[in-house]
Amino acid sequence: LRNANDQLDQIQKSLEAYLETKRASFPRFYFLSDDELLSIMSQTRNPEAVQEHLGKCFDAISKVTFTEDKKKDIVDMNDMIKEKVHFVSPVQTMGSPVERWLGQIEMRMVESLQALTKAAVEAYPEDGIVRKDWLFGPFPAQAALAVDQIMWTKCAEDALNLVEKGNQEAMRANINFTNKQLEHSVELVRLDLTKLQRVLMGALIVLDVHGISVLEQIDAAKCRSVNDFDWSKQLRYYWAMEEVLMSDGTRASDTCIVKQTIANIRYSFEYLGNTPRLVVTPLTDKCYMTLTGAIHLNYGGAPAGPAGTGKTETTKDLGKALAVPVIVFNCSDGLDYKIMGRFFSGLAQAGAWACFDEFNRIQVEVLSVIAQQMLTVTHAIRARKETFEFVGREIPLNPRFGVFITMNPGYAGRAELPDNLKSLFRPVAMMVPDYCLIAEIILYSEGFGSATALARKMVNLYSLSSEQLSKQDHYDFGMRAVKSVLVMAGQLKRKYPALVEDVTLIRALRDSNVPKFLSFDLPLFFGIISDLYPEVDVPYVDYGSLQKEIENQLRLSKLQVVPSFVGKIIQLLETQLVRHGVMVSLGSCNVRICTRSQDNFLGACPQSSTPIRSPNPAPRTICSLFFASSGIS
Known part of the structure; x- marks a missing residue:
């Protein structure tokens, strides 16, 4: 038995060493569990079987399209709502290890989005107001939004240059122009659009409304030059034709760059898919300014504040604004320094951002080791190294590496950060958002x-x-x-x-x-x-056949048809349409009857294909209900 245990330990160590070599070949494998990575490695002869794991490596890629011949080349990528982006050249999968062609997908993704964004800049309509054909044309939503921001920056700087030369009405004229753009966009939203078009227009309007509010603030502050702080503190997009020095020490040309205060950050062209954007408020702007300043100085960012103030979402949206992959990691007191060391190793090699949610839930002893690990990576970035030693291994370094932590100070079960860790982050307080x-x-x-x-x-x-x-x-x-x-x-x-x-x-x-x-x-x-809302009469909805079927199911269940109870069942159904999860409370008997009646009704509907399960959570452990980090997998 001892001999068998020794052999098992040896096999486990050899397996971990093998998986480590695969992770080093494609750093995004660091964000997958051992089981998922083994599943990918076991399907090397069948590239299509890797589809289900793509979302773990590339957040927005739901699937890729393979050619139907024997070559099985990959020609485009698709997001969750079926937006399709063609690659500039196909990715060959046959005869290549899986980690190699996944790395090629990453390269093609960046090359294709950069080429499409450049084409979108060149195809931008001259009048800039009627943009329907351009918006719904051949360009992905991400490229359209980036170019919209590039053109907004260009128009604003042209107006500021005219103001500097003496034309005091130039900025007001630019605001009127942007308002006309917004009116045209709102008119488009009212049309019968596809889901792809509607999501794009929603994100575009969110960005354009913020753009108008920024221009009005600049005009009110009597901003007279592109060098004034009121303008330089904004997140500004440019298509740089000439070589520009970036904050990470590299140089970039013929690409999109993003500037804010002293920071120059390369737009990374990570595929984001066609997704909504966060509403930008003055609080969000201040958080962006702190975080981009931290990136420029090679620090991390630390938004802190009560729950529901947008700390995590703001960090994720800044990642979207810069097209950087962001890995959100929910921290718990069960994390140890080995898990975090492997995670940091993946971040440093992949050049990804990590957002550690509720970071101060980690135990103080582990936080001290994390501080040393992060300091090692930070020193390597500041020294402009291409490779560095981390946890006993020499690994390559991508200077795009970034770490952001969110905290709820004063909450129960939260630790105070050690001073050597605090010094690596720029703090920013996130309080009450502007609801209006x-x-x-x-x-x-x-x-x-x-x-x-x-x-x-x-x-x-x-x-x-x-x-x-x-x-x-x-x-x-x-x-x-x-x-x-x-x-x-x-x-x-x-x-x-x-x-x-x-x-x-x-x-x-x-x-x-x-x-x-x-x-x-x-x-x-x-x-x-x-x-x-005086004098506004709101009619109640006539549910007709829906209400009749619910009443029928109640009679079949030998229950009385009480109008208030029927109303509660309809309310439960409506709530499920806008909520991911629903809790039914107050009166266990009524709860069971209400949910059972709704289940019977849904089961009787021919349109409903959703399976209904009723598990009992009482005998289950917390780990089996909500999952937990396993030392084995």
């Missing part, structure tokens, strides 16, 4: 014309509700609740375009909030709505 501005911009992106007035009333409604309604654990008036209402309002706007915008928003507010309120809070809530 965020709501306004999201409403614009959903196609609402009177977004400013609607957003102001909506924020007042949530403020009054949080003050006047009873205090319950499940009541939520934070940013996540606001976002779900805005998404529902956008769905209603597209479904009923002729409906008055006030009525559309009130319906969304009512349908998303009423299910969670207790009966004695409902009159207060409806009273607040009637005060904010």
Whole structure:
């Protein structure tokens, strides 16, 4: 038995050494577990079998397209909503190790996006306002958004140069031009668009609305030159034809670069897919400025603040703005220095960013070792080394490496960071986000014309509700609740375009909030709505056949048809349409009957193909329910 154990240990060590060589060949393998990597290695003769693991290596690539001949070359990549981006040249898979052709996919991804972005710059329409054909043309959403930002920067700097020469109305004319652009974009959102086009327009409007607010601030601050701080503190995009020195010491030309204050950062052309963008507020701008300054000085960034203030999302969105791969890692007290060492090794070689969420949950002893590991990488970057020694191995260094940590100071179970670790990060406080501005911009992106007035009333409604309604654990008036209402309002706007915008928003507010309120809070809530929206009559939805089928299922279950109970089942169904997970509480008997009745109804629907399972969580451990880090895998 001892001999067998010794042999097993030897096999385990040899396997780990083999996997380490594969990870060194393609650094993104460091972000996969041993089981996933073994699954990839076992399918080297069948490249198509690697498809299911692509999302772990490339965040936005859902699948790639293989040629139908025996060569099995890869010709394009696709994201989750089926946006297709063709490669400038095919990737050959037959006869190559899997880590080699995955590395070639990474190279083709960057080359193709850079070529498409350059083509989008050259094809940009002359008038700059009517851009429908250009936006919905052959360019991926990422390229269109990057070029939109490049052109916004160019127009703003042209206006500032004219102001410097004495034309005081140049910036106001540029603001009017950008407003016309936005009006045209909002008109496009109201059309019957495909999902790809709608997501692109939503992201474009979010960026353009922020662009207008920046221009108005610059005009109000009497900014007179491109060298003024009010302009240089903005995140600015350029297509650099001549060679430019980057913050990491490298040089770049004929590519997109991003500038903010003293930082010059290369746009990395990591494929982002066609995805929404975060609403940029003054708080977000300050966080961006701190983080880009940290990158320039080879520090990490440390946003800190209460839950729900956008620390992680802001870091991820800055990664999107610079097209850098961002790995989000949820920290726990079970992490040890070996796991973190391997993770840092992958980050340094792949040139990726890591966002360690709730970093101060890690034990103090481990944090001290992490400080030494990060200091080793930071010193190597500052010394402009191409390779360096890390945890006993000589590894190559990609200077794009970045580490960001988010913290909730003062929360239970949180450790104080050691001083040697604090000195490696630039802190930034993230407090209460601007709900009104965020709501306004999201409403614009959903196609609402009177977004400013609607957003102001909506924020007042949530403020009054949080003050006047009873205090319950499940009541939520934070940013996540606001976002779900805005998404529902956008769905209603597209479904009923002729409906008055006030009525559309009130319906969304009512349908998303009423299910969670207790009966004695409902009159207060409806009273607040009637005060904010006097003389607006909101009709209730006629559910017709849906309601009849629910009543039929109740009778089949030998239950009475009570109108309020039928209403609760409909509310549960509506809530599931806008929420990933739903908790049904208060009265265990009613909960079981309500959910069982809905399950019976969904099972009877021919359109519903979703399997329904009812596991009992009581006998399960926390680890089996929510997963945990395993030392073996």
